[in-house]
Amino acid sequence: MQLTAVNIYSFSLSTPANCRAAPRWAGAWLGAAAAAASCGSTEEPCTGGVWCRLCTALSSASPPEMLRGKRVIVTGASSGIGEQMAYHLARMGAHVLLTARTEAKLQKVVDKCLDLGAASARYVSGSMESTAFAEEVVKEAENTWGGLDMLILNHIGHSFFDFFNGDVDHVRKLMETNFLSYVAMTVSALPMLKESEGSIVVVSSVSGKVASPFTAPYSATKFALEGFFSSLRHELIIENVNVSVTLCILGYINTESAVRAVSHVIKEAPAPKEECALEIIRSGALRQRELHYPASTVTPILLLRDFAPEFLDGLIRSNMRVENIKRAPPPQGSGH
Numbered sequence: 001m002q003l004t005a006v007n008i009y010s011f012s013l014s015t016p017a018n019c020r021a022a023p024r025w026a027g028a029w030l031g032a033a034a035a036a037a038s039c040g041s042t043e044e045p046c047t048g049g050v051w052c053r054l055c056t057a058l059s060s061a062s063p064p065e066m067l068r069g070k071r072v073i074v075t076g077a078s079s080g081i082g083e084q085m086a087y088h089l090a091r092m093g094a095h096v097l098l099t100a101r102t103e104a105k106l107q108k109v110v111d112k113c114l115d116l117g118a119a120s121a122r123y124v125s126g127s128m129e130s131t132a133f134a135e136e137v138v139k140e141a142e143n144t145w146g147g148l149d150m151l152i153l154n155h156i157g158h159s160f161f162d163f164f165n166g167d168v169d170h171v172r173k174l175m176e177t178n179f180l181s182y183v184a185m186t187v188s189a190l191p192m193l194k195e196s197e198g199s200i201v202v203v204s205s206v207s208g209k210v211a212s213p214f215t216a217p218y219s220a221t222k223f224a225l226e227g228f229f230s231s232l233r234h235e236l237i238i239e240n241v242n243v244s245v246t247l248c249i250l251g252y253i254n255t256e257s258a259v260r261a262v263s264h265v266i267k268e269a270p271a272p273k274e275e276c277a278l279e280i281i282r283s284g285a286l287r288q289r290e291l292h293y294p295a296s297t298v299t300p301i302l303l304l305r306d307f308a309p310e311f312l313d314g315l316i317r318s319n320m321r322v323e324n325i326k327r328a329p330p331p332q333g334s335g336h
Protein backbone atom coordinates (compact mmCIF):
# COMPACT_ATOMS: atom_id res chain seq x y z
CA MET A 1 0.00 0.00 0.00
CA GLN A 2 1.37 3.36 -1.03
CA LEU A 3 -0.06 6.20 0.98
CA THR A 4 0.44 9.92 1.05
CA ALA A 5 0.31 10.91 4.68
CA VAL A 6 -0.55 14.38 5.84
CA ASN A 7 0.41 15.75 9.24
CA ILE A 8 -2.43 15.12 11.61
CA TYR A 9 -3.81 16.04 14.99
CA SER A 10 -3.35 12.62 16.52
CA PHE A 11 -3.72 10.27 13.58
CA SER A 12 -2.61 10.24 9.94
CA LEU A 13 -4.52 10.97 6.80
CA SER A 14 -4.02 9.62 3.31
CA THR A 15 -5.52 10.22 -0.08
CA PRO A 16 -6.47 7.20 -2.18
CA ALA A 17 -6.63 7.78 -5.92
CA ASN A 18 -9.39 5.21 -6.35
CA CYS A 19 -11.58 7.09 -3.92
CA ARG A 20 -14.00 9.24 -5.90
CA ALA A 21 -14.35 11.64 -2.99
CA ALA A 22 -10.67 12.18 -2.43
CA PRO A 23 -9.23 13.76 -5.57
CA ARG A 24 -11.67 16.63 -5.27
CA TRP A 25 -10.37 17.91 -1.95
CA ALA A 26 -6.93 16.46 -2.51
CA GLY A 27 -6.53 18.43 -5.71
CA ALA A 28 -7.85 21.62 -4.24
CA TRP A 29 -6.38 21.50 -0.74
CA LEU A 30 -3.37 19.24 -0.77
CA GLY A 31 -1.91 19.84 -4.19
CA ALA A 32 -1.19 17.62 -7.13
CA ALA A 33 1.26 15.37 -5.29
CA ALA A 34 -1.36 14.21 -2.85
CA ALA A 35 -3.95 13.86 -5.58
CA ALA A 36 -1.63 11.57 -7.52
CA ALA A 37 -1.17 9.23 -4.55
CA SER A 38 -2.63 5.77 -4.69
CA CYS A 39 -3.51 3.30 -1.98
CA GLY A 40 -3.37 0.57 -4.62
CA SER A 41 -6.41 -1.15 -3.21
CA THR A 42 -8.40 -3.13 -5.75
CA GLU A 43 -10.37 -4.84 -3.04
CA GLU A 44 -13.29 -2.47 -2.98
CA PRO A 45 -13.85 0.41 -5.41
CA CYS A 46 -14.87 3.51 -3.54
CA THR A 47 -18.40 4.83 -3.79
CA GLY A 48 -17.38 8.14 -2.26
CA GLY A 49 -19.72 7.41 0.64
CA VAL A 50 -19.52 6.33 4.23
CA TRP A 51 -19.81 2.65 3.34
CA CYS A 52 -16.48 2.46 1.52
CA ARG A 53 -14.16 0.36 3.70
CA LEU A 54 -11.19 2.33 2.43
CA CYS A 55 -12.75 5.65 3.33
CA THR A 56 -13.84 4.26 6.67
CA ALA A 57 -10.25 3.29 7.40
CA LEU A 58 -9.06 6.70 6.30
CA SER A 59 -11.66 8.40 8.39
CA SER A 60 -9.81 7.35 11.51
CA ALA A 61 -7.70 10.35 10.55
CA SER A 62 -8.27 13.99 11.29
CA PRO A 63 -7.65 16.74 8.74
CA PRO A 64 -6.10 19.64 10.64
CA GLU A 65 -3.49 20.52 8.04
CA MET A 66 -6.19 20.67 5.38
CA LEU A 67 -7.93 23.35 7.40
CA ARG A 68 -4.94 25.53 8.19
CA GLY A 69 -5.65 29.00 6.79
CA LYS A 70 -9.09 27.96 5.51
CA ARG A 71 -12.01 30.37 5.96
CA VAL A 72 -14.87 28.74 7.86
CA ILE A 73 -18.29 29.99 9.03
CA VAL A 74 -19.80 28.13 12.01
CA THR A 75 -23.40 28.90 13.00
CA GLY A 76 -24.76 28.14 16.47
CA ALA A 77 -21.21 28.57 17.77
CA SER A 78 -21.95 30.07 21.19
CA SER A 79 -22.57 26.69 22.86
CA GLY A 80 -22.76 22.93 22.41
CA ILE A 81 -21.37 21.24 19.30
CA GLY A 82 -20.88 24.54 17.42
CA GLU A 83 -18.69 25.90 20.22
CA GLN A 84 -16.59 22.71 20.19
CA MET A 85 -16.23 22.91 16.39
CA ALA A 86 -14.94 26.47 16.76
CA TYR A 87 -12.24 25.24 19.19
CA HIS A 88 -11.15 22.37 16.92
CA LEU A 89 -10.96 24.69 13.92
CA ALA A 90 -8.96 27.19 15.97
CA ARG A 91 -6.43 24.49 16.97
CA MET A 92 -6.17 23.59 13.28
CA GLY A 93 -5.24 27.19 12.43
CA ALA A 94 -8.38 28.10 10.46
CA HIS A 95 -9.97 31.54 10.12
CA VAL A 96 -13.35 31.35 11.86
CA LEU A 97 -16.45 33.51 11.65
CA LEU A 98 -18.86 32.51 14.41
CA THR A 99 -22.50 33.36 14.81
CA ALA A 100 -25.39 32.94 17.28
CA ARG A 101 -27.66 35.36 19.16
CA THR A 102 -25.79 35.83 22.46
CA GLU A 103 -22.97 38.31 22.00
CA ALA A 104 -21.37 37.77 25.44
CA LYS A 105 -20.99 34.02 24.83
CA LEU A 106 -19.66 34.54 21.31
CA GLN A 107 -17.04 36.98 22.60
CA LYS A 108 -15.79 34.34 25.05
CA VAL A 109 -15.64 31.67 22.34
CA VAL A 110 -13.76 34.04 20.02
CA ASP A 111 -11.23 34.86 22.77
CA LYS A 112 -10.64 31.18 23.42
CA CYS A 113 -10.28 30.49 19.66
CA LEU A 114 -7.55 33.13 19.46
CA ASP A 115 -5.77 31.54 22.44
CA LEU A 116 -6.00 28.13 20.77
CA GLY A 117 -4.28 29.33 17.60
CA ALA A 118 -6.99 30.41 15.15
CA ALA A 119 -5.59 32.29 12.14
CA SER A 120 -8.30 34.82 12.95
CA ALA A 121 -11.58 34.73 14.87
CA ARG A 122 -14.56 37.08 14.84
CA TYR A 123 -18.29 36.91 15.41
CA VAL A 124 -21.55 38.38 14.17
CA SER A 125 -24.52 38.15 16.55
CA GLY A 126 -28.16 37.96 15.52
CA SER A 127 -31.12 35.66 15.08
CA MET A 128 -31.47 33.17 12.24
CA GLU A 129 -35.24 33.60 12.43
CA SER A 130 -34.53 36.25 9.80
CA THR A 131 -33.12 35.23 6.42
CA ALA A 132 -31.79 38.81 6.13
CA PHE A 133 -29.48 38.10 9.07
CA ALA A 134 -28.42 34.77 7.52
CA GLU A 135 -27.38 36.65 4.37
CA GLU A 136 -25.64 39.34 6.43
CA VAL A 137 -23.35 36.73 8.02
CA VAL A 138 -22.20 35.51 4.60
CA LYS A 139 -21.68 39.14 3.49
CA GLU A 140 -19.44 39.63 6.52
CA ALA A 141 -17.27 36.70 5.38
CA GLU A 142 -17.08 38.16 1.89
CA ASN A 143 -16.12 41.62 3.17
CA THR A 144 -13.55 40.26 5.64
CA TRP A 145 -11.96 37.41 3.71
CA GLY A 146 -13.05 37.94 0.10
CA GLY A 147 -13.97 34.25 -0.05
CA LEU A 148 -15.09 31.18 1.89
CA ASP A 149 -13.93 27.54 2.07
CA MET A 150 -16.42 25.88 4.40
CA LEU A 151 -19.92 26.72 5.56
CA ILE A 152 -20.97 24.78 8.68
CA LEU A 153 -24.72 25.08 9.28
CA ASN A 154 -25.38 23.97 12.84
CA HIS A 155 -27.73 26.32 14.74
CA ILE A 156 -31.24 25.40 15.88
CA GLY A 157 -34.00 27.50 17.40
CA HIS A 158 -35.57 26.54 20.68
CA SER A 159 -37.92 23.56 20.52
CA PHE A 160 -39.72 21.36 23.02
CA PHE A 161 -39.41 17.68 23.74
CA ASP A 162 -43.13 17.14 24.32
CA PHE A 163 -46.44 16.07 22.72
CA PHE A 164 -47.20 18.39 19.78
CA ASN A 165 -49.54 21.01 21.24
CA GLY A 166 -50.97 22.36 17.98
CA ASP A 167 -48.81 25.49 17.89
CA VAL A 168 -48.56 26.20 14.16
CA ASP A 169 -46.66 29.46 14.73
CA HIS A 170 -43.95 27.54 16.54
CA VAL A 171 -43.63 25.16 13.57
CA ARG A 172 -43.36 28.12 11.16
CA LYS A 173 -40.75 29.86 13.32
CA LEU A 174 -38.71 26.68 13.68
CA MET A 175 -38.84 26.05 9.92
CA GLU A 176 -37.50 29.57 9.41
CA THR A 177 -34.70 29.17 11.92
CA ASN A 178 -33.68 25.53 11.38
CA PHE A 179 -34.32 25.24 7.63
CA LEU A 180 -34.92 28.47 5.68
CA SER A 181 -31.89 30.24 7.13
CA TYR A 182 -29.75 27.25 6.05
CA VAL A 183 -31.07 27.65 2.51
CA ALA A 184 -30.53 31.44 2.56
CA MET A 185 -26.93 31.13 3.78
CA THR A 186 -26.19 28.47 1.17
CA VAL A 187 -27.59 30.60 -1.66
CA SER A 188 -25.51 33.59 -0.56
CA ALA A 189 -22.35 31.53 -0.02
CA LEU A 190 -22.46 29.42 -3.20
CA PRO A 191 -20.60 31.87 -5.46
CA MET A 192 -17.68 31.98 -2.98
CA LEU A 193 -17.77 28.21 -2.41
CA LYS A 194 -17.73 27.57 -6.17
CA GLU A 195 -14.69 29.78 -6.46
CA SER A 196 -12.82 27.96 -3.66
CA GLU A 197 -14.20 24.47 -4.48
CA GLY A 198 -15.37 24.48 -0.89
CA SER A 199 -17.76 22.52 1.31
CA ILE A 200 -21.21 22.84 2.82
CA VAL A 201 -21.71 20.93 6.07
CA VAL A 202 -25.28 20.52 7.31
CA VAL A 203 -25.73 19.36 10.90
CA SER A 204 -28.84 17.22 11.08
CA SER A 205 -30.13 14.42 13.28
CA VAL A 206 -31.51 10.92 13.38
CA SER A 207 -34.75 12.91 13.74
CA GLY A 208 -34.29 13.94 10.10
CA LYS A 209 -34.32 10.30 8.98
CA VAL A 210 -36.61 8.53 11.46
CA ALA A 211 -39.43 10.18 13.39
CA SER A 212 -39.69 9.66 17.12
CA PRO A 213 -42.41 10.98 19.44
CA PHE A 214 -42.14 14.45 21.05
CA THR A 215 -40.07 16.03 18.28
CA ALA A 216 -42.70 16.77 15.58
CA PRO A 217 -41.71 20.40 14.69
CA TYR A 218 -37.96 19.76 15.14
CA SER A 219 -38.11 16.54 13.14
CA ALA A 220 -39.97 18.30 10.30
CA THR A 221 -37.16 20.86 9.99
CA LYS A 222 -34.51 18.14 9.88
CA PHE A 223 -36.41 16.09 7.24
CA ALA A 224 -36.63 19.30 5.18
CA LEU A 225 -32.83 19.69 5.33
CA GLU A 226 -32.35 16.17 3.98
CA GLY A 227 -34.69 16.80 1.03
CA PHE A 228 -33.26 20.17 0.10
CA PHE A 229 -29.56 19.45 0.47
CA SER A 230 -29.69 15.98 -1.11
CA SER A 231 -31.40 17.50 -4.16
CA LEU A 232 -28.89 20.34 -4.26
CA ARG A 233 -26.02 17.82 -4.12
CA HIS A 234 -27.39 16.12 -7.25
CA GLU A 235 -27.60 19.44 -9.09
CA LEU A 236 -24.05 20.46 -8.16
CA ILE A 237 -22.76 17.13 -9.50
CA ILE A 238 -24.85 17.40 -12.70
CA GLU A 239 -23.43 20.88 -13.31
CA ASN A 240 -19.86 19.78 -12.48
CA VAL A 241 -19.68 22.23 -9.60
CA ASN A 242 -17.01 21.10 -7.17
CA VAL A 243 -18.78 22.04 -3.93
CA SER A 244 -19.36 19.13 -1.53
CA VAL A 245 -22.48 18.69 0.60
CA THR A 246 -22.07 16.70 3.82
CA LEU A 247 -25.15 15.80 5.85
CA CYS A 248 -24.35 14.96 9.49
CA ILE A 249 -26.77 12.49 11.04
CA LEU A 250 -26.28 12.74 14.79
CA GLY A 251 -27.72 10.71 17.64
CA TYR A 252 -28.00 11.94 21.21
CA ILE A 253 -25.02 14.19 22.12
CA ASN A 254 -24.17 15.48 25.61
CA THR A 255 -24.72 19.21 25.03
CA GLU A 256 -26.28 21.11 27.91
CA SER A 257 -29.47 21.94 26.07
CA ALA A 258 -30.04 18.39 24.81
CA VAL A 259 -29.35 16.78 28.19
CA ARG A 260 -31.64 19.32 29.87
CA ALA A 261 -34.39 18.59 27.36
CA VAL A 262 -34.36 14.80 27.28
CA SER A 263 -32.31 13.13 30.02
CA HIS A 264 -35.47 12.41 32.08
CA VAL A 265 -36.98 10.55 29.11
CA ILE A 266 -34.19 9.07 26.97
CA LYS A 267 -32.56 6.04 28.56
CA GLU A 268 -29.39 5.87 26.46
CA ALA A 269 -26.20 7.70 27.42
CA PRO A 270 -25.30 10.67 25.20
CA ALA A 271 -22.13 10.71 23.07
CA PRO A 272 -19.41 13.35 23.73
CA LYS A 273 -19.80 16.72 22.02
CA GLU A 274 -16.02 17.21 21.60
CA GLU A 275 -15.59 14.03 19.53
CA CYS A 276 -18.82 14.74 17.68
CA ALA A 277 -17.53 18.19 16.69
CA LEU A 278 -14.27 16.74 15.39
CA GLU A 279 -16.10 14.07 13.37
CA ILE A 280 -18.27 16.75 11.75
CA ILE A 281 -15.23 18.78 10.69
CA ARG A 282 -13.44 15.70 9.42
CA SER A 283 -16.42 14.50 7.39
CA GLY A 284 -16.73 17.95 5.81
CA ALA A 285 -13.02 18.20 5.02
CA LEU A 286 -13.07 14.70 3.50
CA ARG A 287 -16.14 15.69 1.49
CA GLN A 288 -18.14 12.73 2.73
CA ARG A 289 -21.74 12.46 1.64
CA GLU A 290 -22.99 11.62 5.15
CA LEU A 291 -21.66 11.31 8.66
CA HIS A 292 -23.32 8.93 11.12
CA TYR A 293 -22.32 9.80 14.69
CA PRO A 294 -22.20 7.88 16.93
CA ALA A 295 -22.10 5.17 14.28
CA SER A 296 -22.84 2.45 16.84
CA THR A 297 -26.38 3.75 17.34
CA VAL A 298 -27.14 5.74 14.18
CA THR A 299 -26.16 3.10 11.61
CA PRO A 300 -28.30 0.27 13.08
CA ILE A 301 -31.27 2.65 13.40
CA LEU A 302 -31.02 3.53 9.70
CA LEU A 303 -30.78 -0.14 8.72
CA LEU A 304 -33.83 -1.03 10.83
CA ARG A 305 -35.73 1.89 9.30
CA ASP A 306 -35.41 0.27 5.88
CA PHE A 307 -35.75 -3.39 6.84
CA ALA A 308 -37.98 -3.49 9.95
CA PRO A 309 -39.70 -0.08 10.36
CA GLU A 310 -42.47 -1.21 12.71
CA PHE A 311 -40.02 -3.04 14.94
CA LEU A 312 -37.90 0.14 15.03
CA ASP A 313 -40.92 2.28 15.95
CA GLY A 314 -41.66 -0.04 18.90
CA LEU A 315 -38.03 0.04 19.97
CA ILE A 316 -37.94 3.86 19.89
CA ARG A 317 -41.03 4.10 22.13
CA SER A 318 -39.84 1.41 24.52
CA ASN A 319 -36.53 3.25 25.01
CA MET A 320 -38.33 6.31 26.37
CA ARG A 321 -39.72 6.97 29.82
CA VAL A 322 -42.94 8.39 28.38
CA GLU A 323 -44.43 8.73 31.88
CA ASN A 324 -41.89 11.48 32.56
CA ILE A 325 -43.27 13.74 29.81
CA LYS A 326 -45.32 16.52 31.37
CA ARG A 327 -47.65 17.93 28.75
CA ALA A 328 -47.32 21.70 28.21
CA PRO A 329 -50.66 23.58 27.82
CA PRO A 330 -51.84 24.16 24.22
CA PRO A 331 -51.31 27.67 22.77
CA GLN A 332 -54.23 30.07 23.16
CA GLY A 333 -56.75 29.90 20.31
CA SER A 334 -55.46 26.56 18.99
CA GLY A 335 -58.82 24.84 19.54
CA HIS A 336 -57.21 21.97 21.46
Ligand SMILES: NC(=O)C1=CN([C@@H]2O[C@H](COP(=O)(O)OP(=O)(O)OC[C@H]3O[C@@H](n4cnc5c(N)ncnc54)[C@H](OP(=O)(O)O)[C@@H]3O)[C@@H](O)[C@H]2O)C=CC1
Binding pocket: 075, 076, 077, 078, 079, 080, 081, 082, 099, 100, 101, 102, 103, 105, 126, 127, 128, 129, 153, 154, 155, 156, 157, 158, 177, 203, 204, 205, 206, 250, 251, 252, 253, 254, 255, 256, 257, 258
Ligand atom coordinates in the same frame (compact mmCIF):
# COMPACT_ATOMS: atom_id res chain seq x y z
N1 LIG B 1 -27.29 17.60 21.08
C1 LIG B 1 -27.90 16.59 20.49
O1 LIG B 1 -28.28 15.58 21.10
C2 LIG B 1 -28.10 16.63 19.02
C3 LIG B 1 -27.88 17.75 18.25
N2 LIG B 1 -28.09 17.70 16.90
C4 LIG B 1 -27.88 18.88 16.10
O2 LIG B 1 -26.63 19.46 16.41
C5 LIG B 1 -26.71 20.88 16.23
C6 LIG B 1 -26.20 21.57 17.48
O3 LIG B 1 -26.97 21.13 18.58
P1 LIG B 1 -26.52 21.47 20.08
O4 LIG B 1 -25.10 21.81 20.11
O5 LIG B 1 -27.05 20.41 20.95
O6 LIG B 1 -27.37 22.80 20.31
P2 LIG B 1 -27.19 23.95 21.42
O7 LIG B 1 -28.56 24.22 21.96
O8 LIG B 1 -26.11 23.65 22.37
O9 LIG B 1 -26.72 25.17 20.54
C7 LIG B 1 -27.60 25.81 19.69
C8 LIG B 1 -26.89 27.00 19.11
O10 LIG B 1 -27.79 27.68 18.24
C9 LIG B 1 -27.85 29.05 18.66
N3 LIG B 1 -29.20 29.55 18.41
C10 LIG B 1 -30.35 29.26 19.08
N4 LIG B 1 -31.36 29.94 18.56
C11 LIG B 1 -30.87 30.70 17.55
C12 LIG B 1 -31.43 31.65 16.66
N5 LIG B 1 -32.74 31.95 16.68
N6 LIG B 1 -30.62 32.24 15.75
C13 LIG B 1 -29.30 31.95 15.71
N7 LIG B 1 -28.71 31.06 16.52
C14 LIG B 1 -29.49 30.45 17.44
C15 LIG B 1 -27.52 29.02 20.14
O11 LIG B 1 -26.95 30.24 20.58
P3 LIG B 1 -27.79 31.50 21.10
O12 LIG B 1 -28.79 31.00 22.09
O13 LIG B 1 -26.74 32.38 21.65
O14 LIG B 1 -28.42 32.10 19.89
C16 LIG B 1 -26.42 27.99 20.16
O15 LIG B 1 -25.19 28.54 19.78
C17 LIG B 1 -28.18 21.18 15.89
O16 LIG B 1 -28.32 21.30 14.51
C18 LIG B 1 -28.90 19.95 16.39
O17 LIG B 1 -30.09 19.72 15.67
C19 LIG B 1 -28.52 16.60 16.27
C20 LIG B 1 -28.77 15.48 16.98
C21 LIG B 1 -28.57 15.40 18.40
Ligand SMILES: C[C@H](CCC(=O)NCCS(=O)(=O)O)[C@H]1CC[C@H]2[C@@H]3C(=O)C[C@@H]4C[C@H](O)CC[C@]4(C)[C@H]3CC[C@]12C
Binding pocket: 156, 157, 158, 159, 160, 161, 205, 206, 207, 210, 211, 212, 215, 218, 250, 251, 252, 253, 257, 258, 259, 261, 262, 266
Ligand atom coordinates in the same frame (compact mmCIF):
# COMPACT_ATOMS: atom_id res chain seq x y z
C1 LIG C 1 -35.29 19.20 22.26
C2 LIG C 1 -33.83 19.42 21.82
C3 LIG C 1 -33.69 20.85 21.35
C4 LIG C 1 -33.31 21.70 22.53
C5 LIG C 1 -33.27 23.12 22.10
O1 LIG C 1 -34.28 23.73 22.02
N1 LIG C 1 -32.04 23.63 21.77
C6 LIG C 1 -31.87 25.00 21.43
C7 LIG C 1 -31.64 25.68 22.71
S1 LIG C 1 -31.57 27.41 22.61
O2 LIG C 1 -32.67 27.91 21.83
O3 LIG C 1 -31.72 27.82 24.01
O4 LIG C 1 -30.25 27.76 22.12
C8 LIG C 1 -33.45 18.51 20.64
C9 LIG C 1 -32.08 18.88 20.05
C10 LIG C 1 -31.47 17.56 19.55
C11 LIG C 1 -32.59 16.55 19.73
C12 LIG C 1 -32.18 15.08 19.80
C13 LIG C 1 -31.70 14.61 18.50
O5 LIG C 1 -31.77 15.26 17.48
C14 LIG C 1 -31.22 13.16 18.51
C15 LIG C 1 -32.32 12.21 18.99
C16 LIG C 1 -33.33 12.05 17.85
C17 LIG C 1 -34.50 11.18 18.23
O6 LIG C 1 -35.41 11.18 17.15
C18 LIG C 1 -35.20 11.78 19.46
C19 LIG C 1 -34.25 11.86 20.61
C20 LIG C 1 -33.01 12.72 20.28
C21 LIG C 1 -32.04 12.52 21.45
C22 LIG C 1 -33.45 14.20 20.13
C23 LIG C 1 -34.14 14.71 21.37
C24 LIG C 1 -34.51 16.19 21.24
C25 LIG C 1 -33.26 17.02 21.01
C26 LIG C 1 -32.35 16.87 22.25
